[in-house]
């Protein structure tokens with residue numbers, strides 16, 4: 594109560610001084626960034642927030658005459674919390690953009706609110722294909738699992754892998770990856786010999802890994818979300834699967850740059866497909882990695898960071914394009930068709946899907962200067978999300 598009185602007093606004083614407070618409030622454009630900052634997916638939140646702050650430090654906080662104000666809130670990775678925070682941000686904070694969304698269920702919980710409030714919702718992480726179909730106000734700055742997986746199936750086929758087992762986290766993106774891999778691999782006359790799903794939270798990989806050891810496939814294809822790869826790799830090694838000749842392949846979520854160095858020897862040689870590697874050799878990426886490390890105690894950016902960085906690019910550039918108007922339909926309209934050079938390579942927002950068309954790189958984990966990197970060695974150019982009807 595005491596605080597509220599003080600604030601009320603301050604506002605009255607500002608009015609008395611000639612309406613300074615309302616003028617300042619009008620000029621601010623608020624960006625509500627909702628992320629898992631605690632809990633098992635905190636690394637996603639940490640990476641995205643760091644990249645968003647880096648973008649703002651590099652590009653300033655005035656865009657089209659408006660002051661950009663960032664509001665960061667922790668949803669702990671719980672959909673009900675995400676929805677409640679989004680509601681508060683829309684109703685009380687009057688944000689112009691919703692952004693973040695570290696996991697698929699968190700994005701799905703918010704989509705109806707974005708539609709209702711006509712607020713652009715920038716998905717910086719969550720990657721189940723159908724998310725963008727849940728609201729015309731969603732624009733995705735990350736990727737989709739089918740987009741990353743189909744190239745992996747093609748690579749496997751072209752490299753003589755005939756019998757492959759799949760292991761995925763049992764929720765949206767994992768099911769997308771499993772389906773995309775199976776359909777593509779079967780089309781080429783190959784066989785998925787086992788398809789196993791493990792719980793998203795606290796997964797125990799051991800029982801399944803025993804089955805894989807018995808089946809002796811040519812390769813094991815894995816999707817686990819960002820941050821979970823280290824635990825998988827540890828159990829893969831403990832079961833001795835790294836010595837059995839079963840090749841490990843997957844989407845790049847498995848060899849996440851955030852934790853890759855801690856995986857050690859078992860990760861070396863793992864082949865994955867993804868849209869971003871911190872090792873990507875472009876000048877834009879080298880500058881990005883250098884600046885990110887300088888601002889974050891030498892921490893390496895991962896694909897989540899790039900989603901956050903490019904998401905801020907969408908926010909800044911759409912606001913420039915509307916001349917500072919925060920009309921949600923105009924902002925989303927301005928994002929459609931937008932192209933730029935991201936640290937990941939060239940990207941374009943496909944107007945009809947609001948998904949990024951982007952390169953998917955084939956990478957192999959290699960040691961260089963005592964550190965592990967996803968070293969890109971082949972590129973699938975300008976890949977659109979294969980799960981969308983066009």
Ligand code: DHB
Nearest residue numbers: 696697719720818819846
């Ligand atoms: C999702 C989360 C991740 O951490 C990831 O790497 C891919 C997808 C998701 O929940 O959509």
